[in-house]
Amino acid sequence: MSTISEPTSTSTNPAVAATSFKAARPNKRRGGVEKKDHWAWGILAWAVGLLFVAPVLWMVLTSFHSEVDAATNPPSVFAPLTLDAYRNFFGVTSGSEPWPPLLNSLTASVVSTILVLVLAIPAAYALSIKPVKKWTDVLFFFLSTKFLPIVAGLLPLFLIANELRLLDNINTLIILYTSMNLPIAVWMMRSFLAEVPVEMLEAAALDGAGLITLLRRVVAPVALPGIAATALICFIFSWNELLLARTLTSLVAGTAPSFLTGFATSQGLFLAQVCAAAFVVSLPVLAAGFAAQDKLVQGLSLGAVK
Amino acid sequence: MSSTTAPSAPAPGPAPDLTPAQRTPYQQPQAELARSKREARRRRLPLLPALIFVIAMTQLPFLATIVISFMDYRALRPDQRGFTGFDNYVAVFTNPSIRSAVVTTILLTVTVVGVSLVLGTLIALLLDRKFFGRAAVRTMMIAPFLIVPVAAALLWKHALFNPSYGLFNGTLNAIWQFFGAERGPQVAWLTRFPLLSIELSLIWQWTPFMMLILLAGLQSKPHDVVEAARMDGAGAWQIFRYITFPHLRRYLELGGLLGAIYIVQNFDAVFTITAGALGTANLPYTIYATFFQRQDYGLASAQGVVVVIGTIIIATFALRTVSSLFDDEENAR
Numbered sequence: 001m002s003t004i005s006e007p008t009s010t011s012t013n014p015a016v017a018a019t020s021f022k023a024a025r026p027n028k029r030r031g032g033v034e035k036k037d038h039w040a041w042g043i044l045a046w047a048v049g050l051l052f053v054a055p056v057l058w059m060v061l062t063s064f065h066s067e068v069d070a071a072t073n074p075p076s077v078f079a080p081l082t083l084d085a086y087r088n089f090f091g092v093t094s095g096s097e098p099w100p101p102l103l104n105s106l107t108a109s110v111v112s113t114i115l116v117l118v119l120a121i122p123a124a125y126a127l128s129i130k131p132v133k134k135w136t137d138v139l140f141f142f143l144s145t146k147f148l149p150i151v152a153g154l155l156p157l158f159l160i161a162n163e164l165r166l167l168d169n170i171n172t173l174i175i176l177y178t179s180m181n182l183p184i185a186v187w188m189m190r191s192f193l194a195e196v197p198v199e200m201l202e203a204a205a206l207d208g209a210g211l212i213t214l215l216r217r218v219v220a221p222v223a224l225p226g227i228a229a230t231a232l233i234c235f236i237f238s239w240n241e242l243l244l245a246r247t248l249t250s251l252v253a254g255t256a257p258s259f260l261t262g263f264a265t266s267q268g269l270f271l272a273q274v275c276a277a278a279f280v281v282s283l284p285v286l287a288a289g290f291a292a293q294d295k296l297v298q299g300l301s302l303g304a305v306k
Numbered sequence: 307m308s309s310t311t312a313p314s315a316p317a318p319g320p321a322p323d324l325t326p327a328q329r330t331p332y333q334q335p336q337a338e339l340a341r342s343k344r345e346a347r348r349r350r351l352p353l354l355p356a357l358i359f360v361i362a363m364t365q366l367p368f369l370a371t372i373v374i375s376f377m378d379y380r381a382l383r384p385d386q387r388g389f390t391g392f393d394n395y396v397a398v399f400t401n402p403s404i405r406s407a408v409v410t411t412i413l414l415t416v417t418v419v420g421v422s423l424v425l426g427t428l429i430a431l432l433l434d435r436k437f438f439g440r441a442a443v444r445t446m447m448i449a450p451f452l453i454v455p456v457a458a459a460l461l462w463k464h465a466l467f468n469p470s471y472g473l474f475n476g477t478l479n480a481i482w483q484f485f486g487a488e489r490g491p492q493v494a495w496l497t498r499f500p501l502l503s504i505e506l507s508l509i510w511q512w513t514p515f516m517m518l519i520l521l522a523g524l525q526s527k528p529h530d531v532v533e534a535a536r537m538d539g540a541g542a543w544q545i546f547r548y549i550t551f552p553h554l555r556r557y558l559e560l561g562g563l564l565g566a567i568y569i570v571q572n573f574d575a576v577f578t579i580t581a582g583a584l585g586t587a588n589l590p591y592t593i594y595a596t597f598f599q600r601q602d603y604g605l606a607s608a609q610g611v612v613v614v615i616g617t618i619i620i621a622t623f624a625l626r627t628v629s630s631l632f633d634d635e636e637n638a639r
Contacts, residue, residue: 039437041432041435041437042435042437042438042439044432045429045432045433045435045437045440045443046439046443048429048432048443048447049442049443049444049446049447050446052446052447052449052450052510052513052514053446053447053449053450055450055461055462055465055466055473055510056449056450056453058465058466058473059453059461059465062465070471071470071471072471072476073470073471073475073476073479074476074477074479074480074483075471075473075476075477075480119355119356119359120356122352122353122355122356123352123353123355123356123357125352126349126350126351126352126353127353130349131349132346132349132350132353133346138353138357141357142360144621145360145364145365146567147567147617147618147621148364148368148614148617149570149571149589149590149610149613149614149617150571150590151571151573151589151590151593151594151610151613152368152371152593152610152611152613152614153364153367153368153371153610154593154594154597154610155370155371155374155597155603155606155607155610156366156367156368156370156371156374157367158597159370159603160367160370175363176363178359178363179359179360179363179364182356182359182360183360186356236452239454240454240455240456240574242455242456242573242574242577243573243574243590243594246577247594247597247598256454257454257455257456257457257574260454260456260457260460261456261577261578263460263464264460264463264577264578264581271464271465271468271471274460274461274464274465275461275465277457277460278453278454278457278458278460278461279457281454281456281457282452282453282454282457285452285453285454286449286452286453289448289451289452290445290448290452293444293445293448296448296518297518297519297521297522300515300518300519300564301519301522301557301560301564302560302564
């Protein structure tokens with residue numbers, strides 16, 4: 001230790017270091033100040049990244065441990081790996097039934113996302129390419145509905161669904177998820193369609209191109225990446241939703257997040273199974289999000305960042 | 307607006323539509339008026355399905371909430387149903403649990419949004435540098451945001467905060483034992499710091515969100531301006547203070563606004579981690595509990611109305627900031 005640090009310790013004398021730093025500054029800027037900084041900043045960035053991903057890694061690791069190894073203190077990091085927790089979660093040994101809620105979540109997310117796109121794309125067209133009067137007012141009306149807490153409209157929705165015998169029905173969730181995501185989708189799609197070159201549209205229209213041709217040749221190339229980003233965000237938000245699912249569904253139409261709340265109170269040795277459940281339910285979102293990182297940013301910023 | 311009365315004026319909005327009427331502005335004013343009306347209707351058509359759907363699904367239920375809020379409507383006492391005036395509102399404002407829910411909601415939102423924004427900015431500045439494995443670190447940073455909120459809450463509650471086998475206490479124990487102690491300090495996180503525990507799990511999830519938006523902001527920073535400032539001898543702090551930060555401001559506002567919309571409404575974490583116990587019940591959870599556990603629909607509706615009025619007041623300010631961002635975009639056209 002000491003033999004290595006000795007040569008450097010002479011130069012890290014505070015006073016010397018301070019003056020030499022000042023003197024070196026202009027030279028550094030012209031030369032490679034970036035390069036010299038990099039490794040330290042890089043290490044810091046890696047440390048922060050690992051810190052943030054650590055709980056996720058811990059969740060995955062624990063899900064592959066046996067229940068006994070999962071509940072030790074201090075933690076047994078190098079315990080043997082097993083699939084027991086997944087066997088328990090999927091009901092091979094325990095009688096738990098995660099497939100109906102997972103399929104319900106898939107149905108609600110995919111169908112509502114398609115409905116959102118079907119409604120949002122024409123609306124965005126009417127707010128950007130051929131705008132209606134007062135299109136900014138309409139746009140802000142859409143955004144303002146997102147400020148209305150879902151919980152404030154929950155009770156009438158519950159009573160109406162109860163009256164119409166639509167409680168515990170997946171179609172109810174599909175409709176509500178569509179209305180939940182539609183304002184966001186309109187905002188996003190509008191910001192993408194606003195990029196469509198209007199001059200090109202006009203020129204093509206003067207040349208006698210029909211609406212279908214215009215949409216296919218001029219609008220679609222700009223809009224398709226936007227549609228992908230919008231679909232990704234709507235899918236994630238629907239898949240994650242809990243409050244409506246918990247309030248309006250139970251055994252038949254319950255979704256995966258609703259199923260997960262069954263693990264909220266601890267019941268003996270079950271940590272590995274909780275981790276397996278959390279991982280399985282998060283897997284579609286993780287896969288979609290990692291596969292489309294850039295789309296994720298576009299979507300999260302409502303299309304403001306391209 | 308003006309296009310119906312003065313057809314020769316250019317149509318507002320980004321897409322002036324060259325109708326035949328505009329090419330021959332002084333012929334046949336009557337037919338022209340009819341045509342521009344038809345044009346307006348044609349333009350409105352694609353918008354209507356979405357607009358009607360959103361109004362039906364968000365505004366009408368809220369109107370029903372307002373009506374129910376003036377009723378004595380308890381599921382367990384159907385015989386007493388009827389209008390009671392402002393009784394429910396009096397109950398809302400005299401009930402101490404609502405007041406504490408308001409405080410909790412504000413604390414939770416301000417803490418989570420504030421800390422996530424600061425951390426997100428710092429990490430975005432870090433990731434804006436070039437270093438080995440930058441894409442990998444970015445991917446790792448995103449992971450927390452991609453965990454389903456209920457799953458994240460379960461993970462923090464059971465795998466991290468659990469006093470007997472959670473990772474936090476386990477790590478403390480391991481470090482203490484490594485240095486020869488019998489046992490490390492064992493903290494009952496959820497009972498000693500209930501609100502902080504929820505905040506930590508939410509900060510963990512929302513910092514990546516802020517980081518992503520701010521990183522996108524940093525990467526759209528005008529590099530020529532930075533280079534020019536550097537040539538003129540500006541230091542790193544000066545560049546950040548006078549160039550980077552003003553550029554980032556709109557991204558900070560956007561992140562803060564979107565984060566606030568979602569954190570104010572947070573239900574998943576409060577419901578899963580503490581079930582509203584120990585002073586962690588925020589407004590959405592309190593309304594949910596009034597609705598489902600007490601089954602007092604009238605009171606729950608009054609709570610909902612009060613929350614919406616509060617939200618509208620705050621949202622008016624928030625929308626103004628978005629609106630100003632939006633004006634920039636419009637002026638840029």
